[in-house]
Amino acid sequence: MNIRTDEFSLIAKYFQRSHGAGDDAGSAVSASSQNRSRRDIAVGIGDDAAIVIPPTGCGIAVTTDTMVSGVHFDEKVPVDAIGHKLVAVNLSDLAAMGAEPAWLSLSCAFPSIDENWLTAFSRGFFAALDYYHCELIGGDITKGPLTLTLTAQGIVPAERYLKREGAQPGDRIYVSGTLGDAALALAAQQGKVSVPPEHMAALEKRLFYPTPRVALGQLLRNQATSAIDLSDGLLGDIQHILVASGVGARIQLDTLPFSQAFAESISGPDGWRYQIAGGDDYELCFTIPESRCGNLETLALQAGVKVTCVGIIDGSRELRFFEKNQACDIDFHAYSHFQGA
Ligand SMILES: Nc1ncnc2c1ncn2[C@@H]1O[C@H](COP(=O)(O)OP(=O)(O)OP(=O)(O)O)[C@@H](O)[C@H]1O
Ligand SMILES: Cc1ncc(C[n+]2csc(CCOP(=O)(O)O)c2C)c(N)n1
Ligand SMILES: [Mg+2]
The missing domain is CATH 3.30.1330.10 (PurM-like, N-terminal domain)
Structure with missing residues (x-):
């Protein structure tokens, strides 16, 4: 039967x-x-x-x-x-x-x-x-x-997990890998921006096949004070760390890591939109006391990914962006499903 x-x-x-x-x-x-x-x-x-x-x-x-x-x-x-x-x-x-x-x-x-x-x-x-x-x-x-x-x-x-809560004023803010490739690929596919054809495959690879930073996350258990993964874009996702931890942050836009394909496709303020507000990065953002930053980059490379310091936590409860230490106004928003709905 x-x-x-x-x-x-x-x-x-x-x-x-x-x-x-x-x-x-x-x-x-x-x-x-x-x-x-x-x-x-x-x-x-x-x-x-x-x-x-x-x-x-x-x-x-x-x-x-x-x-x-x-x-x-x-x-x-x-x-x-x-x-x-x-x-x-x-x-x-x-x-x-x-x-x-x-x-x-x-x-x-x-x-x-x-x-x-x-x-x-x-x-x-x-x-x-x-x-x-x-x-x-x-x-x-x-x-x-x-x-x-x-x-x-x-x-x-038990007791050694990472949370969004725990960032302290003075902690450095790091991100893994590079930001913006996936969002730039999506925008190019949708005809919102043009990208040199020779770079499209590399950018699309980041959109289609993101790499979860599994080894890095486990390594950070002993190091980071807070962590989040970047799915909606740094601009929105870091706010979750700030709210959970009751702190503020200063981000240096000119330090945001980018891939070669990204750099050769877009630059400066036009690129920031994709790097902080496009989403689909699936990199980790985490905070770590300055005293633990010394061998962090070497440890992370052992976990298969580079990490870059992009800012610092402060006690302001505000998120502020700078370019070469000059304050910048950001007039766009991270990815949101119901924006404008
Ligand atoms: N329908 C729901 N019911 C209960 N909890 C929810 C619901 N949707 C989301 N949450 C919880 O709200 C928190 C934030 O959810 P969210 O989906 O924004 O997570 P995220 O990691 O920021 O985003 P992503 O969806 O990209 O993983 C999580 O703790 C999640 O479990
Ligand atoms: C066809 C198409 N349209 C839009 C996007 C962009 N996108 C969709 S959901 C999301 C955030 C994470 O989602 P969630 O919060 O549900 O986990 C992003 C950046 C895409 N990748 N493909
Ligand atoms: Mg998440």
Whole structure:
């Protein structure tokens, strides 16, 4: 008797680990015999809920991010990149807490079943998941407008997680990597700005395949006083640190890190809009006492990314921007879903 409905065969074919993404659903094995890469999963896909066994003395960081067609991606995005980015944006939030990614749950709404789309999506999704040694432990599939929601759980030693709260006057403000590439790529795709064609691929790579700063986040557990990941743009996201910590900040716009492709595409004040207000960077912003800055850049490079000091925390409770120590007025806003709605 064939007891499968369409949803179950889709799960078996595209989301159940042991089958490999895109394999034939007919080769399904029971959930209990899955070859899981993690030993801390007692019950994975296939039961009413998953059961995970966290290490003793650790906290679990839990985060959720949704990606909606037309809002977070459009037809210009390669489908495997949608899978990659869904993992990356969630792991970026875990990185900002100093957590080690572990278990993921995926909820999907599909308007119809497109097997080519599912094959490409699951390829990007599982490649990212394997890279970060995470496991998909469950999810949900329904019919509806294309919407993908991932819940990620990560392990963090109790009391050693990072928070938005904790920045102190005098702390230096750092960002990882470079800012603005993804937002510039999106603006170029939308015809709002023109970019030299030879740089478009490098900029789009940052939009399509962001890199969550997972190793850096864990390294900062012993160093940073506060941290956040940059999804809406530094201008908006740093405000969350300032409000949570009850402090202010001065940012030096001329110190914001940029890629070569960005520098050769746009410069000066025109670029700041993309660097601080475009969003989609998925870099970390964190604060650290000056006394701990000495070997920070070397440590960060060991974690695979450069970090750059872009400002200082003060007691003003205001966010102010400077260019070469001259105050600058900023008349734009970070990314917001309901702006003007
Ligand atoms: N619908 C909701 N119900 C309860 N809490 C929510 C809801 N939406 C967001 N939050 C919580 O509000 C806080 C800020 O959420 P937000 O989605 O802005 O996080 P973020 O990390 O700044 O952005 P991103 O969505 O890019 O990860 C988080 O603690 C989040 O868990
Ligand atoms: C087609 C398309 N339109 C707009 C954007 C830009 N964008 C969408 S959501 C978001 C902030 C983070 O989202 P959230 O706060 O929901 O995590 C940004 C910067 C995009 N990437 N693709
Ligand atoms: Mg975040």
